[in-house]
Amino acid sequence: MNRNVIWKVVLILGVLVAFIVAVIPTSNNPEPIKRGLDLKGGTHLVMRVNVGDAVRLETDQAAETLKTQAQKLNLPTVTTRRVNDASFLATVPQGVSTADYERLAKDYLGAWDMTRTPEGAMLFKMKTASQTSIERDTIDHAVETIRNRVDALGVTEPIIAPESGNRIVIQLPGVDDPARVKDIIKTTAVLQFRLVEGSPGADAASTLATVPENMKNDVDILQGTREDELGRPVGVEYYAIRKNVPVTGTDLKNARVQKGQLGQPNVGMSFTPDGARKFGALTGANVGRRLAIVLDNKVMSAPNIKSKIEDSGVIEGQFTQAQASDLALVLRSGSLPASLTTLEERTVGPSLGRDSIRQGVLASLIGFIALIAAVLLYYHGAGINAVLALLLNLIILLGMMAYFKATLTLPGIAGIILTLGMAIDSNVLVFERIREELREGKTVRAAIEQGFSRAFGTIIDTHMTTIISALFLFQFGTGPIKGFAVTLLIGLFASVFTAFFVSRVIFDVVYKPEDRPSTISI
């Protein structure tokens, strides 16, 4: 046999082996081709991070800074009002010059632009650069927090990626309880320890009435659950809670579920060294008062401080075991810097995925077998050649998917089988051409040569057009459709190789030039 041909045969066998190895499951890699969410079951979420929350917080803090610094200098009290997320208005009492305040702003509010309104108030607007950086930090922080939580849930191979438009795309394969996972991801989990003023009441107004006059501006009225003597929930009540937040969830070292005195689950916390110091100072100075444990602006409980506590604390509430363990999980993984809004969700239950695979594979097998039967019937000997090329195409396609870690989706299965249908096109083009050349009276070898070389340009053109549409499909598609586009692209490249190179080599091996073959089965 021609040395050139031997080389090619070796190359083809090498490719064959390499790709077969790629698709064989091993103990390290039990699933060489990743199944997409639609086949495996799982959840795909697109969340918007409401970065406005974080910007608003920054604005409130800036207003607060202005007020406290003015207080330190014994300047007349300035009143502030937030105009929108990124700006606030500071009004000084009638007849007081704003010059002192402007100096303060220069020192403490460097990230803010100030303009004077016609009424003589100062309008502070956050600089665009700092707003952008806050927004970016918020997204990064949110991604990290979500990743912590998802990892804590034990989801394998999650994808958590920021996207334009303040969005985060979250893909959680194999998740079988989407409601719980969404709750865990979306919980802001801002934990605060704040002192209670006055006494709780049945509505906001009566609660505020119990607060001393000079404290009225320094408290928030927050909702909590009223309990009877046995700790059972019997309604809501309102607490007046100091605005000052001495200890927060970031001071926690750990949180876990434990059992209360009556065996009911609650969440135990331990503090970081710094947190313990702060918590000790807070409890030590306020023995006898009530300390509210506030989670996401809701009072979970407000126990009396019996003595100075440093190392640990307990969050009590009407938790079920599952709720308590989920709360411990979100506290351990930190709070979200801003709330999240669901923009898109696609969840496939595991049993639907199983049905889809069964049907998809069955349909593809039947289609494939029908295809092979048709080709063999029509082309006889050369049909075997085409079928071999087709099988190799399938192996390359699956092997490439394994190498590239592409995901197999349901449209992807359709894509594979369709690609094979199109791969046949290349063989048909060549074979029809060979038949034509034979009809014109060429010898078998010349017909093979001419058939392949004449069909080449056409094959490239037909593949290019499909590649163009596959690229658009990839660019615009989401999830499963993208998977389909990838499958299609890989398949197209494989089909040029198999239909043009492999099938040519097979002809060269079967109809050797030196044998001067006079008949060909085609």
Next chain:
Amino acid sequence: MQIFVDTKYDFIKWRFAAVAFSLVWILIGAAFYFRNGINWGIDFAGGANIVLRFKDAVPMDKLRADLTDASIQQYGKPEERSVLIRQPQLGREGDYAGQTVAKLLKDLNPESADPNKIDINYHGRDRISDLLFSTDPDRKGTNEAAKKYYFDMAQNIINKRSEVGLFTNMSQVTSVPGVTAADASVLNQRTFLGAFTLLNQETVGPQVGRELQMKAVWAVVLSTLAMGAYLWLRFDIMFGFAAIVCIVHDVLVSLAFLGMIHGEFSLNIVAALLLIVGYSINDTVVTYDRVRENRRKLKQRMTLEEQLNLAMNQTLSRTILTSGSVVIVLIALIIFGGKVIHEFAWILLIGVLAGTYSTVTIVPAVAIAWNNLTGRKHDISGPTRSARIEEPRSETREPRKRKAV
């Protein structure tokens, strides 16, 4: 076996009838859209789709009473006891599907009032694993090994559920390998079989829906133009234009079909349209490749009509065979592929057939009209080597000589 050898069909003759037929087909499709409106799927319209499978007969009346704004229909065969619930988009972002499922879980499962009981048909592995670990019926302790022991047991129970669809009897749960009598007693006490299991839930908010709509339109328009541009570069402007008309025709014919069956316009359908754009043009490329090749060895004067007829007859068997093989595959997908890809496969089938049909009818019609309007420049009287329609590669080269070993 050979078919369509040395055919001499006069395709050109049929072109006006074909154009008329296509127009009528598209107009009928348009009339359907006009009457029924576009059946936008959840991807574009937004809202929620929920597919549930029930343990017993589907409580259709209860569902309808409970979810007044939703459309509820049977999903799959009646014996699968599944429903598809479609909720319209309410003009705001939110977890539509999640809220509806939560409501149904509460309304259809009286047992769910007890917060200490787990719905074993709805909740996942972790809940069951947590329950078993915290009650520890098999006395494994509280170490990591015990955690893993119960985790694996819970996973087996969920696998069993996926396999059977949903549990209809508690004995299915307790007979899962590895579940001991002690576990079974805890499961019997602390879990219940909910009325349904979740097969699929999707929520698309208004913002994402709008974006997907825009992206879909752009993808189809741009890929059509890209295709035309590519063929203009490879061949000539007449053909580039004819190709665009051909693609638009194939897409419209497929869309008309979608309108006739009142199919749902979803992302999968857009994917199918994009594929049609890329694939249906193949026949046309093959034909025109042949026209170009024939021109090079032309011996006597030939009008464009004759050139096209010749090329179409020469490539006819290839056209039929290739389309045929794709059609075989698509029919298999339509019959056996299941609900999810059913409409996708149908649209592709129509698109592929339209592509083959337009190659022998619409493309010649457009090319001939173009030729007539531009002074019949494409009627050739001898071999051409015009750079405009010449392939960059030399064709006359002798096949490479091989050295025998």
